Amino acid sequence: MLTRLIAFALLVVSTVLIATADSAAVAVTGAWARATPPGLDVSAAYFVIENRGAADRLTAVSSPVAGRAELHRTTTRDGMARMEHQHAVAVPPGRTEFAPGGLHVMLLGLEQPLRAGDRFPLTLEFERAGELTVEVSVRAAGGAGHGHGNGHGHSDGHGHGG
Amino acid sequence: MSPVGKNLLIAVGFVAFLIGLGLAALWPRGGDDLPQITGFVYPEPKTVSPFALTADDGSTFDRSDLEGRWTFVFFGYTHCPDVCPLTLAELAGVEQRLRQAGVAAETQHVFVSVDPQRDDPARLREYVRHFDPTFVGATGPEPVLRQLTRELGVLFDYPEGKEGANYEVAHSASIELFDPDGRLHAVFTAPHDAQTIAEDFRKIHRHWQQRRSRGA
Numbered sequence: 472m473l474t475r476l477i478a479f480a481l482l483v484v485s486t487v488l489i490a491t492a493d494s495a496a497v498a499v500t501g502a503w504a505r506a507t508p509p510g511l512d513v514s515a516a517y518f519v520i521e522n523r524g525a526a527d528r529l530t531a532v533s534s535p536v537a538g539r540a541e542l543h544r545t546t547t548r549d550g551m552a553r554m555e556h557q558h559a560v561a562v563p564p565g566r567t568e569f570a571p572g573g574l575h576v577m578l579l580g581l582e583q584p585l586r587a588g589d590r591f592p593l594t595l596e597f598e599r600a601g602e603l604t605v606e607v608s609v610r611a612a613g614g615a616g617h618g619h620g621n622g623h624g625h626s627d628g629h630g631h632g633g
Numbered sequence: 634m635s636p637v638g639k640n641l642l643i644a645v646g647f648v649a650f651l652i653g654l655g656l657a658a659l660w661p662r663g664g665d666d667l668p669q670i671t672g673f674v675y676p677e678p679k680t681v682s683p684f685a686l687t688a689d690d691g692s693t694f695d696r697s698d699l700e701g702r703w704t705f706v707f708f709g710y711t712h713c714p715d716v717c718p719l720t721l722a723e724l725a726g727v728e729q730r731l732r733q734a735g736v737a738a739e740t741q742h743v744f745v746s747v748d749p750q751r752d753d754p755a756r757l758r759e760y761v762r763h764f765d766p767t768f769v770g771a772t773g774p775e776p777v778l779r780q781l782t783r784e785l786g787v788l789f790d791y792p793e794g795k796e797g798a799n800y801e802v803a804h805s806a807s808i809e810l811f812d813p814d815g816r817l818h819a820v821f822t823a824p825h826d827a828q829t830i831a832e833d834f835r836k837i838h839r840h841w842q843q844r845r846s847r848g849a
Contacts, residue, residue, distance in 0.1 A: 505718050508711065508763035510756050515714040545715045547823055551788050552716045552806040571719040572824050578714070579799055612718050612725075612764055 496524025497562065497600040502593060502607040507584045514585050515543075516576040516593055516607050520567040524599070527562040531596040534607075538580025540593070545572055562597065587611040668840045670833035671821060672807065678816035684781045686745065689758035689770035694743070699815035703740045703838070706809040708787050710748035710802045711760045717744075719825075720808065721764040726827025727834070728765050734831070736838065737767075739813075746772040747782070747789040748802050785809055785817055810834070812841060 502518035520529070532540040542557040560567070560574060569575050576593065578585075585591075589609040596602050667674045681696065688694040698704075705724060709717035724742050731737040744761050746752035749772045752760075757770030772778070782789060782805075789804040806823035808830070819837055821830050 505714075508718070509759040511711060511760070513712055513714045515718075543715070547716075547806050550805050550807055550822060551790075551803055552823070553803040554715065554801045571715060575715050612722055 497522050497527060497597055497603060499595060499603055499605045502605045503610050504578065504585055504591075504607050506587045506589075506609050506611050507581060508612065509584070511584075512579070512581040514578045514581060515571075516540075516578060517569045517571065518593075518605065518607075519569070520562050522562050522564050522567065524564065526564060527600055528598040529560040529562050529567075529595055530558075530598055532576045532593060533596075534578065534591060534593045536582055536585070536591045537578040538582070539578075541577045541579065542574070543577045544574050547572070559598075585609045666840075668833070668836035670819065670836060671826075671829050672819060672833070673822075674819040674837060674840075675817060678812055678814065678818045679784075680816050681781065681784045684773075684777055686771040686773035686777065686781075687754055689754045689761065691754050694769075694771040696815055699811045700813060702738075702813055703818075703834070704811040705740065705742045706745060706811065707743075708745045708747050708782060708789060708804055708809075710746050710804070711752050711756060712748065712799075713802070713804075716804075716806055716823075718764075720806070720823070721761070721768070723825040723827045723830065724768075724808070725765040727830045728767060730827060730831035731834070734835070736835070739838075740834075741769060742767065743769045743771055745778070745781075746770065747778050747804055748772075749774060749778070750795070751798075786820070810837065 498521040499518050500521065502516060504514050504516040507514050516534075529542065532542060534540050542560050544555045544557055544560075546553055546555055554577070557574075567574070587609055590606050591609070592604050593607045594602055594604045667676060683696050686694040688698075705727065707717075707720055707724065709720065711717070721744060728737060728740070728742060731740055742765065744757070746757055752770075752772050754770070754772070757772060761768035761770040778789070781787075787805040787807065787809065789802055791802055792800050806825075808821040808825060809817060810819040810821065812818040818841075819833075821833065
């Protein structure tokens with residue numbers, strides 16, 4: 472009985488340690504989503520992934536506020552913007568940015584409108600780092616401009632070993 | 634080659650050079666020194682064929698609604714989660730800057746939905762006002778949208794089988810600028826930035842006024 476208990480405890484501890492070690496390699500910061508215009512149940516969420524470990528992949532996203540969450544990339548080719556559904560997004564060591572006009576999480580079937588100042592959880596599933604839940608803050612639609620001009624100069628120098 | 638032949642060649646070369654110089658001075662310079670913007674200015678603004686859309690208050694929006702002031706037009710759809718809110722937010726920033734500069738009264742912003750199946754005037758009205766209370770929404774039957782966009786060089790494309798409630802529409806990311814004569818005057822290309830567009834607009838505006846005062 473005692474041996475089994477100890478074995479179980481060890482298992483739990485090691486699982487927690489492994490999980491912590493892996494997810495610590497990946498950090499998600501600055502998560503925000505755009506407030507929904509009246510009558511709409513879609514929005515987009517953005518964030519920055521900092522990967523200090525080995526190459527990883529973001530394979531799924533989910534949130535209790537949305538019926539469905541998908542990984543999308545807006546591509547503008549020959550002046551035409553298209554949304555491309557991504558089955559997974561490569562997260563190489565360093566910085567991967569989800570930002571307006573590029574990679575984003577599309578939130579569909581929102582239970583309630585997102586209002587500026589609201590916060591909601593978003594869970595990201597990584598192939599290696601496992602699950603990571605972050606808090607997303609909702610910004611006014613016009614707030615998209617805040618992201619402009621920031622973040623440059625941060626984009627390199629981060630690939631700590633792996 | 635004889636010295637005479639050589640001198641003749643030099644003389645001919647010199648005369649050709651002078652002619653070239655004269656031509657360069659007389660030649661109308663690259664479309665009257667069009668303003669350099671993020672996008673392009675038409676050397677000759679383009680007149681579009683008559684069209685009739687429905688504005689967000691239910692009234693008709695046609696070519697005459699483009700006259701008398703500068704109109705920024707963006708084509709998109711309300712279910713668009715990324716590019717459209719991003720662009721409309723930048724346009725709201727443009728409007729704010731033009732307001733501060735005291736020229737906003739001469740401008741209007743129109744969002745044309747290329748998704749009439751889901752975007753009726755009432756929805757459009759709520760949508761555009763979310764970005765700026767002065768914004769106008771408009772849409773119309775697909776054939777009307779097709780003709781208008783074709784003339785403007787704007788594209789849009791539906792996925793196959795768009796019956797469901799969730800489909801995405803591919804569309805041009807550019808912003809079209811019409812002058813007070815209701816002609817397509819310039820195109821701002823993505824990615825858009827409010828500050829840049831506001832500055833570009835003032836350049837275009839100044840250039841247009843100068844051309845006007847010269848009676849061109």
